[in-house]
Amino acid sequence: MKIGIITLSTRRDNYGGTLQCYALQAFLQKMGHDAFLIRYTPRSWKLSLKKRIKALRSKIKAESVDDSKWIEQRKFEEFIELNIPSTKVLYSKYKDFSTYPLDADVFITGSDQVWNWKTYDSTGYPWFLRFGNSGVKRISYAASFGTAQAEKGFLNYIRPLLSGIDHVSVREKEGVDICKAVGVESSLVCDPTLLLNKDDYIALAKENGGSIDASEKTLCYLVGWKSGLPIEKVKKFGEENSDGIMFFPTQGSPHVFENPAFPTVAGWLEAYSSCKYVMTNSFHGTIFAILMQKQFITFGLSGRSSKMNSRVVTLLVQLGLEDRLWVEDNCSISEIAEKPINWEAVMSKLEDYRDDSVAFLSQCGL
Secondary structure, eight states: OOEEESSSSOOSSHHHHHHHHHHHHHHHHHHHHHHEEEEEEOSOOOOOOHOOOHHHHHHHHHOOOOGGGHHHHHHHHHHHHSSBBBSSSSSSSSSSHHSOOOOSSSEOOBBBSTTOOOSEEEEEEEEGTOOOOOOOOEESBBBBBBBSSSOHHHHHHHHHHEEEEEEOEEEEHHHHHHHHHTTEEEEEEEOOGGGHHHHHHHHHHHHHHHOOOTTTTTEEEEEEEEBBOOHHHHHHHHHSSSSSEEEEEETTTTSSSSSSSOOHHHHHHHHHHHEEEEESHHHHHHHHHHTTEEEEEEEEEEEEGGHHHHHHHHHHHHOGGGGGGOOOOOOOOOHHTTTEEEEHHHHHHHHHHHHHHHHHHHHHHH
């Protein structure tokens, strides 16, 4: 089948977002389908002045760093061009989907926070697959609302939109509840990055020239969301228990450790496969620590960003790894990081999780 996938794909500083985009189309191609990315970047998010001011204040308060000058060094666009078949057209308005109609048997929305949408207008319609011929099958795969709760206005907005999707699946348990609140049944499935395995990603890194050796190092991968990361404790742990810190900041993360690096996607995967420990506040950073079977700690997000913790909590509970989540500053880094992980049990649970997700796709006729 010819399958068009719409997801958050044009960010040039988000490794997890890019790899989830890659993983779903790669898995579908493994199943024998002709899968491609529908490039959609709304021209305007239509934030009110009040929201713009609030967002700016939040950014300043978080002391985020503008790492745009390192974007070219990461070569995200080159990775996408080489590894993800995509539409030539970059859709930026809802009416573009009528101007440049898509030819496909199936449309899929997801994964990632494609439904974390608060403008309540037609700009959000493409994420709910409100385009194309009526005969095209519509599926959501591991779509996320990016929140544990939804306000009444948003529920009213998504109710008719979700009803037009033939098969609905979400990434978080809270997403199942939100769908249920508007009368839509949904399935809980794994993030698409988990549909592939360690060997798939090591091969991908080699094919794309990954060349970062993080042997015996503590890899610290941080996204620019506020979290309870105890900087000095992590630094001390890295110096005493490994060959120091290898630090990958992204999405405006403050440069809290020395010598930050900005690798390509392939280099990022190589570092994950070769490091000794992983410390991260990232959902996908956690996923790849698990896939590469590394000793790791995940630091939950705090403040306004804490609403996004549901995705990592769902994942860790599903795999019996909830004890890897840092919850208080008085916890011992060493106690969590050095605690043995029964990888045989974890991989068995992951295989079951993956099988359930593949079964959902099969039920959709794929």
